[in-house]
Amino acid sequence: MSAEYIAENEACLLEELLSVRDRFCKDNEACSETADADGLAVMKLCPGMTLEAWEILAERHGLNDWMTLPLDRNAVPHLNHVQHVLQELSYKTDHDPLTGLSNRRAFERALDQEMERSRRHKTPLSLAILDIDNFKSVNDTWGHLKGDEVLMNFAEMLSHRARRYDIVARIGGEEFAVLLSGVGLFKAKQLLQRILEKTKSLVFSTPDNKETFSVTCSAGLVCYKGIVISNTNDLIDKADKALYKAKSSGKDRVCTADVLDYEAVSKETLVHANEKKFLFTGK
Incomplete structure (x- = not known):
């Protein structure tokens, strides 16, 4: 019918x-x-x-x-349909349409919430930003459909490697983020090293199926301990700079930024030391 x-x-x-x-x-x-x-x-x-x-x-x-509303007064199926549409719209608002991962909007909201949790409980929080190396050459050489396949496979691998309650997001073209709640710098770096190794094991066929190729990725990592007041932009900026360092020093590697809290505490301690030196020596 x-x-x-x-x-x-x-x-x-x-x-x-x-x-x-x-x-x-x-x-x-x-x-x-x-x-x-x-x-x-x-x-x-x-x-x-x-x-x-x-x-x-x-x-x-x-x-x-x-x-829609029915003429037979049984509105339940129609209300269920409206609810389903709203759920779909809500999902699409927070998820990347290609990979199904959280998008940047959802990621930044989660990062803000996790930083607040870290401040409240003084627990570690690690943020990794990953970028597929030389991704433009994949699109230029094999086409955008093959590039999309690489992105989808990489996203799936990231999801499987992360813990169930970690946040994995696509925040740019070939740029991804992993938010690791309760994980310090050492364990986070170990996880990222395994992700980099797994990335190299992904194998893709060329469009004519005559050859295969693989990709690598680089990662920038920063850890927050909740000791000092900071914001999401500071943490993202630190991870971005660490990623740039990984890219500029050869790619296919993890580079870490200074722990945000320790850097701030060190600066504060240095200021106090300089003040004491001036009071007692005049210099």
Whole structure:
């Protein structure tokens, strides 16, 4: 029934629905998401339409912002459909569409939360930023579809190597981040070394299946102990600089930044020492 309904009514129904949307939503703010007590719902009666048919049409033509209600008063399946659409939209907001990993928005939110947890409990938090080496040459040599395959396989490997409660995200083109809660610098570096070794073992076929190739990655690592007040930008900047060091010193390696807290404490201690020296010596 769904297939028959779509075949017979899709073009006509789509034309009418989109014309309503164009008339009411594109020239003014009548379709804004702001709640308005004086708002009005515009409805279209669709005899013979089933929820299954609507789900197909809505997915095909981007009509998930339309809400359906049944004529037989059994609204439960339709409310379930609305809930499913909202869950999908929520997932897409926080996840990278290619790899399925958390995106930068979700990563930065998680990093802020984990830094707060680290400050509260004085537990270590390690952040690693990884970048696939020479990725541009993969796209240029074998094409973007093969580049996407490399990204997806690398992302899958990262997910399997991380712990269940670690945050793994794609934060740029070929740049990824791993957030390791409760892990200090030494153990985090060991994990990254294993990831680098596993990366080299990934094998990809060229588009003509005549050759194979592999890739490597570099990583910058920083650890936060929750001792001093800091912010997410400081931690990301430290990891980025460590990654740059790894890239500039030969790639396929892990470079670490100074522990953020120790550096700040060392500077504070040095200031106090200089103050004491001035008070007692005048120099």
